[in-house]
Amino acid sequence: MLRFAKCVLVATSLLASSAHAQETVAWWDFLSGGDGVRMKQLISDFNKAHEGSIKIEATTLEWGTPFYSKVQTAASVGEAPDIMTYHASRIPLAVKQGILQEITPDDWTKMGLAKSDYADTTWNAVSIDSKQYAVPFDTHPIVLYYNKDLLAKAGLLTEAGKPKGLDSAANFEATLKGLKDAGVKFPLGSVTADGNFMFRTVYSLMGQQDGELLTGGEFLAGDNGEKLQNALALLQGWTKDGLQSSYTDYPATVALFTSGEAAMMINGVWEVPTMVDLKKQGKLFEWGAVELPVLFKHPSTYADSHTFAIPANKGKEMTAEKKKAVLEVISWLSKHSLYWASAGHIPAYGPVTASAEYKAMEPNASYSSLTANMIFDPKTPLAGVAGPIFDVMSTYFVPTLNNEMDPAKAVKEIKSELNDL
Incomplete structure (x- = not known):
C-alpha cells in the first residue's frame, strides 16, 4: 500500500512538472543591422521576463527571396518555425500558398490586442477577405x-x-x-x-x-x-x-x-x-x-509593415500550450515595442505611439504623422518585397x-x- 502511494505521488509530481514545463518557441526573422540588434535585445528581455515558462529560440535568415522561399519550403513539409517575421506586402501570396495560419478573433482576445489599437491602413494590410493573417509590429516608410x-x-x-x-x-x-x-x-x-x-x-x-x-x-x-x-x-x-x-x-x-x-x-x-x-x-x-x-x-x-505571422505547418498541428506561448510572444513584444522605435520604425501598436515616451522621441515624432497618409502595395500575390x-x-x-x-x-x-x- 505504501509503495502504491509513493508511485501515485511520483506520478502526480511528474504531471505537475509537465504542466509547468518551459515552452520553447522556434522563431525565424530576416532582421539584420540596427533593427536586428534591437530585436535580439527584445527577445533577450522577453526570455528574462518569462524565465522558466517560455523561451524564444531565434534564428536570423537572409532577407528577401531567400527567406520567403525557405518559409514556403519548410511549411510544406511541417518544418517551419512556430512564429516568424513577415512583410505585410507578402501576405497575399502567402495566403494563396496556404502557408499562414489565420489570427482568429479568439487569438486577438487572448493577446489583449484589438483592431482599434491599429491604424486602419495597417490593419487592412494584414487582412484578406476579412480575415487577419498576421499581427502588425511596425510600419517602416x-x-x-x-x-x-x-x-x-x-x-x-x-x-x-x-x-x-x-x-x-x-x-x-x-x-x-x-x-x-x-x-x-x-x-x-x-x-x-x-x-x-x-x-x-x-x-x-x-x-x-x-x-x-x-x-x-x-x-x-x-x-x-x-x-x-x-x-x-x-x-x-x-x-x-x-x-x-x-x-x-x-x-x-x-x-x-x-x-x-x-x-x-x-x-x-x-x-x-x-x-x-x-x-x-x-x-x-x-x-x-x-x-x-x-x-x-x-x-x-x-510603407510596409514588419508583422508577426504563424506558419501553417503541413501535417503538424500546434499544441494548445505552444499556441498560448506564441500568442504571449506576440502580445508582449507588441506592448513593449517602444524600444523597437529606436530602430526608426513606427510601432504599429497605437498605445505605444500615443505614449509620452514615444512623443518625446526625435525624429520619430516628427514623421509619425505620415501614419495617416500611408499607402501599401496592392493586394495581389504579384506584389511585395522582391x-x-x-x-x-x-x-x-x-x-x-x-x-x-x-x-x-x-x-x-x-x-x-x-x-x-
Whole structure:
C-alpha cells in the first residue's frame, strides 16, 4: 500500500512538472543591422521576463527571396518555425500558398490586442477577405532626411527647423535649386541605381495623385498610367537639372548624405540608428527627418509593415500550450515595442505611439504623422518585397530616373509587362 502511494505521488509530481514545463518557441526573422540588434535585445528581455515558462529560440535568415522561399519550403513539409517575421506586402501570396495560419478573433482576445489599437491602413494590410493573417509590429516608410546645418547656411530652414518648400513641387524644387546655388554638390541624394528601392518613392508620388497600380485586376487602368508618368517625369527632371544624384546605389546614397555632400536624402526610417550613432560619436552634423514633401495633390507615403505571422505547418498541428506561448510572444513584444522605435520604425501598436515616451522621441515624432497618409502595395500575390511587380517596374525606373528613357515609353512598357503577368 505504501509503495502504491509513493508511485501515485511520483506520478502526480511528474504531471505537475509537465504542466509547468518551459515552452520553447522556434522563431525565424530576416532582421539584420540596427533593427536586428534591437530585436535580439527584445527577445533577450522577453526570455528574462518569462524565465522558466517560455523561451524564444531565434534564428536570423537572409532577407528577401531567400527567406520567403525557405518559409514556403519548410511549411510544406511541417518544418517551419512556430512564429516568424513577415512583410505585410507578402501576405497575399502567402495566403494563396496556404502557408499562414489565420489570427482568429479568439487569438486577438487572448493577446489583449484589438483592431482599434491599429491604424486602419495597417490593419487592412494584414487582412484578406476579412480575415487577419498576421499581427502588425511596425510600419517602416520612407522619409526625407536633411542636413540642418547646410539648409540653415543657405537660408532654407524654417523657424521650426524643417526644410522650406515641403508644400508643393515648385517650392521644393526652389529649395533644391537654392541648395545648388549655395554650392551644395547634391541637393538631394537618391538611390537612383536601384529600381526596387525607387519603387517606394515613385509609388508615393502616385499616391499623392490618388493613383493606383491595380484596379479591378488591371494594372495602370484609366489615367493611372498618366499619374505614373507624372511621377517619373518629376524625378527625371531633378536628375536632368543636377538636383539629385544619378546612378547612385544604396550605400553610396547614405555616404553622400552622412559626408555632407548631399543636403537631403530620401531613405527608409531604418537609417535613423545610423544617424543617431554617428551623431553620438561626434561624426555628424545637426540633422532631422520629416514626411515626404507634398509634390502633387496631398501627402502620401509608401510603407510596409514588419508583422508577426504563424506558419501553417503541413501535417503538424500546434499544441494548445505552444499556441498560448506564441500568442504571449506576440502580445508582449507588441506592448513593449517602444524600444523597437529606436530602430526608426513606427510601432504599429497605437498605445505605444500615443505614449509620452514615444512623443518625446526625435525624429520619430516628427514623421509619425505620415501614419495617416500611408499607402501599401496592392493586394495581389504579384506584389511585395522582391515580388514580380518590383522586378518589372525597377527595370524601367533606373534608365528613366537617370534621364536615359522617356517617361511615357517607360510607362507603356511597364503597363504591358505588368498586365502580361
